[in-house]
Amino acid sequence: MFFFFVGGVEQGAGRVLKEAAGRCLRCGGAADLVETDKVLKLFFVPVKRWPGKDPAYLCRECGLLAPGSLGGGEPGTGPPLLLRDARCGACNRAVADPQFRFCPFCGSAL
Numbered sequence: 001m002f003f004f005f006v007g008g009v010e011q012g013a014g015r016v017l018k019e020a021a022g023r024c025l026r027c028g029g030a031a032d033l034v035e036t037d038k039v040l041k042l043f044f045v046p047v048k049r050w051p052g053k054d055p056a057y058l059c060r061e062c063g064l065l066a067p068g069s070l071g072g073g074e075p076g077t078g079p080p081l082l083l084r085d086a087r088c089g090a091c092n093r094a095v096a097d098p099q100f101r102f103c104p105f106c107g108s109a110l
């Protein structure tokens with residue numbers, strides 16, 4: 001027996017935080033700043049919903065949902081991209097380049 005898992009987590013728009021707070025990246029229409037929800041869907045039926053981390057801009061014209069950091073305007077929303085912790089787990093020394101695969105000090109795999 002083989003079952004297809006039809007479902008997944010989608011991002012949806014929740015409560016409006018600020019009306020017409022930004023502009024749509026795609027069509028230039030007015031976009032509301034909204035809270036985002038993560039919605040777990042099974043067979044296209046939402047079964048679970050929980051709040052997302054960052055607000056987003058929802059376009060009134062075309063429905064595009066864009067991350068709040070792209071819409072501009074709101075300072076301090078959305079943390080910068082998370083960098084991998086550039087520190088050796090074995091000797092706990094800071095590794096200069098997060099791309100390194102081995103610690104230059106003790107040779108441990110990072």
Ligand SMILES: [Zn+2]
Pocket residue numbers: 024025026027028029059060061062063064
């Ligand atoms: Zn739009």
Ligand SMILES: [Zn+2]
Pocket residue numbers: 088089090091092093103104105106107108
């Ligand atoms: Zn090390």
